[in-house]
Amino acid sequence: MTTNVERFRAPDMTAALLRVREELGQDATIIGTRTYEPTGIRRLWERPYVEVFAGRGRSAEEAAPARAAGPAAAVRPPALPPDGDDFEGWLQGRMSRLEPRTLALVGPTGGGKTTTVAKLAARYALDRGERVGLITTDTYRIGAVHHLQTYAEIMGLPWRVAQDPPAMREAVAALAYCDRVLIDTSGRNYRRPESRRELMALLSAASPESVEFVLSLTTGKDEIEELSSYFKNGPATRLLLTKLDEASSIRKLVMALQVVDLPLFAVTNGQMVPDDIWFPTAQQLAQAVAQEAAKGYA
Ligand SMILES: Nc1nc2c(ncn2[C@@H]2O[C@H](COP(=O)(O)OP(=O)(O)OP(=O)(O)O)[C@@H](O)[C@H]2O)c(=O)[nH]1
Numbered sequence: 001m002t003t004n005v006e007r008f009r010a011p012d013m014t015a016a017l018l019r020v021r022e023e024l025g026q027d028a029t030i031i032g033t034r035t036y037e038p039t040g041i042r043r044l045w046e047r048p049y050v051e052v053f054a055g056r057g058r059s060a061e062e063a064a065p066a067r068a069a070g071p072a073a074a075v076r077p078p079a080l081p082p083d084g085d086d087f088e089g090w091l092q093g094r095m096s097r098l099e100p101r102t103l104a105l106v107g108p109t110g111g112g113k114t115t116t117v118a119k120l121a122a123r124y125a126l127d128r129g130e131r132v133g134l135i136t137t138d139t140y141r142i143g144a145v146h147h148l149q150t151y152a153e154i155m156g157l158p159w160r161v162a163q164d165p166p167a168m169r170e171a172v173a174a175l176a177y178c179d180r181v182l183i184d185t186s187g188r189n190y191r192r193p194e195s196r197r198e199l200m201a202l203l204s205a206a207s208p209e210s211v212e213f214v215l216s217l218t219t220g221k222d223e224i225e226e227l228s229s230y231f232k233n234g235p236a237t238r239l240l241l242t243k244l245d246e247a248s249s250i251r252k253l254v255m256a257l258q259v260v261d262l263p264l265f266a267v268t269n270g271q272m273v274p275d276d277i278w279f280p281t282a283q284q285l286a287q288a289v290a291q292e293a294a295k296g297y298a
């Protein structure tokens with residue numbers, strides 16, 4: 001597949017950025033970085049490195065909207081995970097590893113939908129060489145279309161805007177040749193029934209195989225409960241938790257799994273595209289919870 005993104009690998013960030021500048025000149029646009037740190041026995045023969053993904057085009061800064069203002073929502077004490085040996089088994093029943101062809105991302109404003117679409121697109125297109133098409137429904141805010149478009153153009157991916165159900169049907173048909181289609185929806189105030197109806201109409205026109213409920217782990221428990229009632233009994237088929245890096249504790253993730261009660265697809269843990277996304281196994285999550293608890297008691 002064609003992409004105008006190149007990888008630049010170097011021992012450190014300064015050297016990688018110098019290489020980007022040398023090869024792509026002043027126009028260079030950085031879409032993301034990745035650091036590699038060998039572990040275990042690999043340390044004997046491998047060195048750490050950083051990779052910078054860059055192309056020529058518009059600035060990714062321009063693509064990224066200003067960070068959601070204000071402190072993270074108040075974090076209430078999370079519900080305790082189920083005790084004992086069965087915790088990993090409990091988590092196991094809540095994981096989804098399926099990677100359907102058409103995925104739509106839905107959820108409240110600022111949860112990280114567009115950033116996560118870019119991360120998933122990079123994973124499927126750049127890492128696996130799939131033909132990835134993008135659709136955005138986000139035409140409510142100035143600059144929102146531009147946000148996804150910028151990622152799409154830097155990665156050389158086809159993209160469409162779908163404002164209403166007919167446009168959505170058209171967009172899905174136009175991308176029928178793609179191996180994978182990612183649909184980014186606009187965050188709205190889903191307390192308003194009208195916003196929920198509009199979303200449902202767009203989704204039924206797209207009929208994606210999975211609908212990821214994108215929920216930030218900086219959201220308070222009351223809001224999670226309320227949002228969850230709109231999405232889990234509505235369009236959402238899975239849960240995609242974001243901003244683990246900003247959460248007070250990994251137990252917040254466990255609480256979200258308990259409250260939302262949808263299978264977990266992925267967790268994001270930072271702003272960087274494409275690296276900050278995690279597809280944990282039940283065992284890894286159980287270990288992370290245990291490690292955090294051990295630190296707390298140390
Ligand atoms: N710390 C942190 N920030 C994130 C993460 N994912 C996204 N963000 C940031 O959250 C902010 C909002 O991200 P967007 O991807 O625009 O969120 P969105 O859900 O598309 O927002 P709307 O389109 O307004 O609904 C941006 O500043 C992102 O960089 C994450 O995993 N961790």
Ligand SMILES: [Mg+2]
Nearest residue numbers: 113114138187
């Ligand atoms: Mg968005």
